[in-house]
Amino acid sequence: MAAEVSMRGITKRFPGVLANDSVDFEVESGEIHALMGENGAGKSILMSILAGVYQPEEGEILIRGERQTLASPLDxxxxxxxxxxxxxxxxxxxxxxxxxVFRREPTKRGLIDRAAANRKVAEIAEQYGLAVDPAARVDSVPVGVLQRVEIIKALYREARVLILDEPTAVLTPQETDRLFDVLRALKADGRTIILITHKLNEVMAISDRVTVLRDGRNVAQLVTADSSPEEITRHMTGRHVDLTTPPPAQQPGQVVLDARELTVPGSGERNAVAEASLTVRSGEIVGIAGVAGNGQVELAEAIIGMRRTTSGSVRIGDVDLSHSSIAQRRDGGIAYIPEDRHAIGSAGTADAIDNLALGHHRKAPIMSHGLLARGAMLEHAKRLIKRFGVKIASPSTPVGTLSGGNLQKVVVARELDYKSPLLIAEQPTRGVDIGAIEAIHRELCEYRDNGGALLLISAELSEIMSLSSRILVMFEGRIVAEVPKAEATEALLGLYMAGHEPEERHRASAFAPLTNGTTQKGDAL
Structure with missing residues (x-):
């Protein structure tokens, strides 16, 4: 019996980069197959070829034994x-x-039959446990529902093979569990799932087989039940990886960030951030957990000065920066790794030399006698590229051509190199491979141990729990809980993130002090 998908000898080149090098990739019908590899290994490119986004220079694709030319996603x-x-x-x-139903709308008497569309979507949703309201507007539902909509879109078009690219990156633990239930239901129905992910625990929990790419080549095909996270990691990186994080070298010191009663207006009647107060001390990592869209990004942008606030204050040490510009806040001691590495964190058409010099370009040695010293800029870029293991053809390569993970390394390298008293890091390891996660975590801990204050915002609860001394949880724009590291579990944080307070903590914290010194009523959630 022919495989559901068979890709043979796939080669894809971009300027200065061999993305896929004669890759063979095969997936059986009705299996959940994980595709893993470091950043720049060629995973997303290979799957984009299968999805018709890119076309290979060499090789062939067989679907259920028949050779196919996939010139577009429609094909x-x-x-x-x-x-x-x-x-x-x-x-x-x-x-x-x-x-x-877009572009495949059901019709009745020459008009779009919206009732039929709603019925069909409801049928698919019910069949696979994809709870959605067909009549709800997309801009009114949370991100977890948006993912279900994308899956329903593919199923409505009778997709037998479903490719999911980092599907749990923005989900709570409970939403991830529900997604896995959906994937198992799809598998039981005979569908084939290809999962691109960096999360080893998820691979071990959900997949039947694993293919590992390294440097554009297929280096391993494994049966998940017969393998281990350590073996998969070795195939990905060629070495042992240790993700345990050392405890702080000393007790937290003086308050570096003191944000009080920050309120940020939202797009509707509700504020994006409502009276949020927090502190971060030198030598301390404070994590903020929350489902995407609950005010974490807006809070970070308010602190750095990118968002207008209607009330509240921001102090770095003894200096009030509440009314300062972004540049003044950067000069006042704030470094910032933004969530959007493309639009905010980098200039895609500029090369790595320029991107890594941003913010350093007004000071020696990059600024010399009022002019930019290109030689110093090049050496600066080479040093950071080597230190953070950025896979790039040369420092003069435009960063917009890099994989998402390598672009992230560029942004993280630049911001950590400022050595500012406060670092705000949003999703610092999103889309980054396990080897790079290890390196970035090591750099963040070194920053902390050198006296830096780190405000960490991450959708990865394991990352928040591993690195943070204290964890704040945001829901609907408010900081609704503060959980010490010793008490934090994914289940507990996930409940807070979903707007629920566990009964045992509800009784214990009905009148617990919040970070701003006010009193939290038990029904604050």
Missing amino acids: AINVGIGMVFQSFKLFPSLTIAENV
């Missing part, structure tokens, strides 16, 4: 292949049903 979906990308492809102003 791919016509042979039963659908892909859910990390960035969802939805129209915010349309309903869920309208998004699902």
